[in-house]
Amino acid sequence: MDKNNTQTNSFSLSNDKVSVAILLIPALIFCTIFIFIPAIGTIVGSFYSYSLTSMNNWKWVGFGNYVKATQDEYFWVALKNNFIIVFASIVLQVGVGTILAAILDRGIKHGKVIFRTIIFTPMVISSVAVSLIWLIIYDPNVGILNAIFKSIGLPTPSKGWLGDPNISIWMIMITAAWQNTGFMMVLILAGLQSVSKEVYDAAEIDGATGVKAFWYITLPMIRNVLIVAILITTIGAFKVFEFIFVFTGGGPANATQVLGTYIYLQAFNLLHMGYANAISVILLIIALFLGWLQLTSSRKA
Amino acid sequence: MTRFKLANLIAYGFVSLFSIYVLMPIIVMVLTTFKSKREIFLEPLGLPSQFGLSSFEKALSVGLGSFMLNSLIVSFFAVFLIVTISGMAAYVLSRIDFKINKFVYLLIVAGFAIPPAAVLVPLYTMVSNLNLLNSLFGVIMPLTAFGIPFTVILFYAFFLDFPKEVEEAATIDGCTKLQIFFRIIVPLSGPVIASAAIFQTVWIWNEFLLALIMLTSDDFKTLPIGLLKLRGEWTSDWGAIMAGLTIAVIPVLIVFLIFQKYFVRSLAGLGK
Known part of the structure; x- marks a missing residue:
């Protein structure tokens, strides 16, 4: 703005x-x-x-709660998980969203509105409902993911898709991407549609078509929209709560905590209000920094 | 020419695969609703042999109807307050030009950046001290506050582009800013009001964290919190859980499909 x-x-x-x-x-x-x-x-x-x-x-207690945080292994796990989610979300949601937007913009002729509507749909479903729907898909007994893997002869994880933190963090990402990629697609599509036809005509004369034209001409032109998309995704990744709350509750052994769920755990389960506040302040600083980045980048735009 | 066709095939293939990925969970949800317990366990990939409705009865027994009513009440009042209050503030910010303007604007952006999780404890303490835990009013107020910053930014961009001539004429006729806003600006702001209302309705209807800490009594739970009760009550009765989700999700999907053009438009405007 x-x-x-x-x-x-x-x-x-x-x-x-x-x-x-x-x-x-x-x-x-x-x-x-x-x-x-x-x-x-x-x-x-x-x-x-x-x-x-x-x-x-x-x-x-002065800075006691902050000292406690630096020595708390699970605080660092939560922070690390947030950063994993940031990077994975940027790749999965903004990356795939850009590809989908490019295809809908100029790659296909038929069914644009239908595809756009379908892919955007999960955005309007509450994250709790989304999590519960995916819970049955990941379930080791009745889930279709296991059924599909078994039917084509692939091994399934012994502790289930959500029981092993190395796997479950990616299951959380797949679900988050399911919900949010359509939003990124629509955002980027709006940017693509503001690129004028003349630009493509000129590019074609210079011999740039298809993927080449997209990479060298279109992407630089929608740079600002991409920055906004990345910032929205990053801010969203620090707000992640429902998927983890429903899927794993932060477990096993706190391995899938993020800052949001860890604050909730400390405050409302363990009743360490002061400590929860200290972690909140760290989240607050990250959030304000991201907000400031968004402000400065949109001013440049 | 063959290369072009191949590129075309890849393009259609990619969006089709992605669409299947998006649709599949929704289809699983609806199909599981009608399956018998036996079918759910023995044939995860199979279709239901009959359309049994017993799952719906179980799902409704946890009180989905009253959760939905609570969500409707919270959404209606919060969205009304957010849109009205934000529109008023954004108009002033877009029309007056003095030092405090920049300060207020920075405050609004800061307010947009701060997530509810970062102020969870003091907010809970405050609402608790006001004796507003387990009341819809107690959750409507903070939700309204968290919806305002983003909506102000949305309205602000719209009002900046608004032609000023009419307002100038009205000022000469002796109208106050308040009169100008309600008599001239509001009637001409239909599209942006619709965008803001759609955006905030989706957000409030789905909001989880604040409702989770403030609404612990079943009488006041909103739908997202109430849905958790499905899992609590029907632990491994997936038919009942999915029936509850179907009841909660399908109306939203229908509303979305009817208004999808406006949804997409209001979200797309964000990048500008």
Whole structure:
């Protein structure tokens, strides 16, 4: 979004303060009470030790919770998993989404709307429902994934698709890609459709067609849309919660935790509110950094 | 020429395979609903031999109807509040030009970046202290707040491109900004209001984390939280679980198919 300061402004603020206040204040009140004050509360609370059951019994621990995080093996596992999910999501969702968008834009003539509608569909289904649907597909007893693997003679994992963390993290990625790739496709398709026909005509004269034209001409032209797509995917990857909550609950032995589920575990299962706040602050810093990146990149656009 | 045909084949092949990957779980969900327990275990890849409806009865017995009603109430009020409040704020931000504007804008972007998980504990404490746990109001308020920043950004971009002549004329006629907004801007903002409402409805209808910590009583659970109860109640009765999911998912899919053009349009605008 462009912050445009050259707009003509024929209204003077001074004689319409009341209107401005009425229009602006509700948004500020809502965001302050439910986003900014809790954000400050997270930071303050991260320096204390307390639990839900002893709400009035706060104990100052300074940077103790942060020191604890650096020494907590599972915090690092959660952070690492978030980063794996970021990179895998960019490849699977933005990468495949770009290929699908390119095919729908210029690769095929028939059935564009049908394909687009089908591939976009999972976006409107809640992540909990998506997780539960995939749970039956991955199930070792009744799941079709096992059935398909067995029917073509391939081995199936002995602990099930979700029992071995080395495998289950990829099962989580496949499910996340199932839900989100269509969104990336539509986003990138909108960018592709803004590339004018003349560009392709000129490219064809220079001998660039098909994949070559896409790689050298189209991709650089939709660079900004791709950056937005990557940032949305990255932000989304740090918000991952439902898939892991439903599939593995962060287990076995915390091997599939991400920051979101680990904060939930520490706060609402173990009642380590102060410690949960410290991990939240780390998530907050990552989120604000990504938000700042998005802002600066869209200003350049 | 043969090379061209091959490229064509690969293109159609790729989108077709991907479409099968997308459709397959939905088909499994619906088919499992009608299968008998025996069929589910013995023939995972088979079709149901008859269309039994007993799974639906089991699924409805966990209270899906009331979860859905709660979701409707939460979605309606939260989306109404988000769209109204965001539209008002975005209009001011797009029309006035003074120092606080930039500050407010940065706040809004920061608010957009902060995920609910990062403020979970203080938010829970606050709602708990206000005695609003297990009330729809207690979940509508924070959800509204988290929906506002993104919607302000959406409206802001739209209002910047809005022709200013009409507003200038109205100002000369002595209208206040408030009157201009409600009498001139709102009636001409149909498309962006629809986009924002669609976007937020999908988000609120599916929101999980805040509802999970705040709504623990069955009477107030929204659909995403309620769906977990299916697994709790019918542990390995996949027919019942899938029937519940079918009941929850199919209406949303129908609404999506009817309005798919608008859905796609509202999402596509994000990249601009």
